[in-house]
Amino acid sequence: xxxxxxxxxxxxxxxxxxxxxxxxxxxxxxxxxxxxxxxxxxxxxxxxxxxxxxxxxxxxxxxxxxxxxxxxxxxxxxxxxxxxxxxxxxxxxxxxxxxxxxxxxxxxxxxxxxxxxxxxxxxxxxxxxxxxxxxxxxxxxxxxxxxxxxxxxxxxxxxxxxxxxxxxxxxxxxxxxxxxxxxxxxxxxxxxxxxxxxxxxxxxxxxxxxxxxxxxxxxxxxxxxxxxxxxxxxxxxxxxxxxxx
Amino acid sequence: xxxxxxxxxxxxxxxxxxxxxxxxxxxxxxxxxxxxxxxxxxxxxxxxxxxxxxxxxxxxxxxxxxxxxxxxxxxxxxxxxxxxxxxxxxxxxxxxxxxxxxxxxxxxxxxxxxxxxxxxxxxxxxxxxxxxxxxxxxxxxxxxxxxxxxxxxxxxxxxxxxxxxxxxxxxxxxxxxxxxxxxxxxxxxxxxxxxxxxxxxxxxxxxxxxxxxxxxxxxxxxxxxxxxxxxxxxxxxxxxxxxxxxxxxxxxxxxxxxxxxxxxxxxxxxxxxxxxxxxxxxxxxxxxxxxxxxxxxxxxxxxxx
Numbered sequence: 001x002x003x004x005x006x007x008x009x010x011x012x013x014x015x016x017x018x019x020x021x022x023x024x025x026x027x028x029x030x031x032x033x034x035x036x037x038x039x040x041x042x043x044x045x046x047x048x049x050x051x052x053x054x055x056x057x058x059x060x061x062x063x064x065x066x067x068x069x070x071x072x073x074x075x076x077x078x079x080x081x082x083x084x085x086x087x088x089x090x091x092x093x094x095x096x097x098x099x100x101x102x103x104x105x106x107x108x109x110x111x112x113x114x115x116x117x118x119x120x121x122x123x124x125x126x127x128x129x130x131x132x133x134x135x136x137x138x139x140x141x142x143x144x145x146x147x148x149x150x151x152x153x154x155x156x157x158x159x160x161x162x163x164x165x166x167x168x169x170x171x172x173x174x175x176x177x178x179x180x181x182x183x184x185x186x187x188x189x190x191x192x193x194x195x196x197x198x199x200x201x202x203x204x205x206x207x208x209x210x211x212x213x214x215x216x217x218x219x220x221x222x223x224x225x226x227x228x229x230x231x232x233x234x235x236x237x238x239x240x241x242x243x244x245x
Numbered sequence: 246x247x248x249x250x251x252x253x254x255x256x257x258x259x260x261x262x263x264x265x266x267x268x269x270x271x272x273x274x275x276x277x278x279x280x281x282x283x284x285x286x287x288x289x290x291x292x293x294x295x296x297x298x299x300x301x302x303x304x305x306x307x308x309x310x311x312x313x314x315x316x317x318x319x320x321x322x323x324x325x326x327x328x329x330x331x332x333x334x335x336x337x338x339x340x341x342x343x344x345x346x347x348x349x350x351x352x353x354x355x356x357x358x359x360x361x362x363x364x365x366x367x368x369x370x371x372x373x374x375x376x377x378x379x380x381x382x383x384x385x386x387x388x389x390x391x392x393x394x395x396x397x398x399x400x401x402x403x404x405x406x407x408x409x410x411x412x413x414x415x416x417x418x419x420x421x422x423x424x425x426x427x428x429x430x431x432x433x434x435x436x437x438x439x440x441x442x443x444x445x446x447x448x449x450x451x452x453x454x455x456x457x458x459x460x461x462x463x464x465x466x467x468x469x470x471x472x473x474x475x476x477x478x479x480x481x482x483x484x485x486x487x488x489x490x491x492x493x494x495x496x497x498x499x500x501x502x503x504x505x506x507x508x509x510x511x512x513x514x515x516x517x518x519x520x521x522x523x524x525x526x527x528x529x530x531x532x533x534x535x536x537x538x539x540x541x542x543x544x545x546x547x548x549x550x
Binding site for chain 2: 052054073074075078079083084086090092093094095099102103104106107150154
């Protein structure tokens with residue numbers, strides 16, 4: 001097997017003096033869906049932002065598509081076609097949906113804009129009726145779809161999604177996860193997914209990692225992790241019920 | 246009534262100049278969250294650049310066409326002032342980004358003092374004047390032996406301001422660069438994540454702010470014929486007042502605020518006391534901050550997060 005698309009080795013990140021990541025190793029291969037689960041405050045979002053260079057890793061290396069990006073500024077990492085729909089969605093609130101999508105296409109070829117727009121809106125047809133509406137007035141689920149759509153506008157090689165299901169109704173969560181599955185199956189898009197909704201995420205993913213307190217404690221295929229008792233007890237509903245009994 | 250119309254014409258002219266400066270305040274505030282106290286002095290420097298350009302053009306190069314020399318003054322002032330503001334941003338503000346909030350503000354006050362002192366030392370403390378460039382005027386109507394006039398100078402100022410505002414509006418609302426600026430204003434972290442070079446966008450914002458201030462500075466020299474090293478402060482604070490009145494961060498607000506401050510100041514001078522015209526303008530600042538702190542066009546923050 002060739003070199004992984006994203007390769008994180010021994011990464012340590014600090015917020016001031018507080019160590020958030022304590023030496024993380026993680027790979028995402030081409031065409032894979034990889035999910036990272038863990039409790040609140042484990043460092044999942046920090047890892048995702050560290051990959052994008054904000055905050056910067058104090059130790060360790062991050063390579064993307066064979067290139068060392070550990071010290072690259074955030075906007076240059078984005079230009080290597082690594083797109084993120086970050087924690088909290090971060091839609092530009094006073095821009096229209098269309099403008100948000102145009103922002104997503106910053107690193108893409110302007111000549112391809114119309115085709116990309118059609119493709120992305122085809123994935124989330126709901127957005128097509130909202131193109132002129134301001135981002136800040138969308139509902140949570142619509143904002144999440146827009147955040148993913150915006151990330152897709154750059155034609156990424158790797159799509160990073162930070163808790164796309166957070167705070168959304170189950171029906172919308174299913175729509176979003178279906179879209180991720182289709183993108184991966186039909187276009188071979190590599191996806192790195194951070195989730196607290198461990199059951200759905202692990203079912204979707206080829207491989208998964210479990211993070212506890214800034215360290216990776218478990219790794220394996222999605223199905224393997226779903227069967228692990230420690231994953232069940234800590235992150236899955238069924239496990240919680242078993243423990244209660 | 247005739248007197249009132251005349252004051253209206255004068256007020257709009259002054260207001261155009263304030264409006265162009267106010268855009269610089271509001272744009273920089275929007276993107277870096279800092280009141281750029283040196284902006285008034287950048288305006289003053291641009292007036293000096295225009296004046297020096299005028300002297301070079303007329304005495305050394307022997308340009309006699311008024312239109313050509315005005316145009317070249319404008320271009321020189323815009324280029325040179327943009328360069329200065331780019332350097333200021335690079336040297337005095339960028340290194341302080343991510344520092345505590347007051348740091349760039351203090352640095353800006355320092356730059357303001359530096360610029361006015363530098364001009365005082367290098368150009369001398371006395372008023373510098375240019376001969377009147379454009380003298381003709383229209384008499385709009387003349388009743389009761391009170392001619393209401395609109396001078397060519399005023400027309401030029403109105404015309405240039407209107408064209409610039411249109412171009413500027415197009416830039417911000419419709420171009421890639423304008424979108425990048427708005428994105429940085431709304432969420433710098435996300436802007437970087439989609440591939441915007443935030444530092445570069447901020448530098449360009451300072452350059453545009455300076456170019457607009459330079460247009461105001463050139464027109465100021467042409468209109469009043471006189472400029473001194475201390476002319477940055479009062480017009481600067483008035484333009485800042487205009488930006489606050491319009492709602493700081495709002496571009497249409499800066500223009501409307503500028504026109505309003507220009508009108509208030511002119512009408513106050515005309516009907517009350519010219520000695521207290523600055524008091525009138527600054528009272529507006531205090532009243533706005535007390536009763537309407539978000540300004541006329543300030544955004545009510547009701548966005549979903």
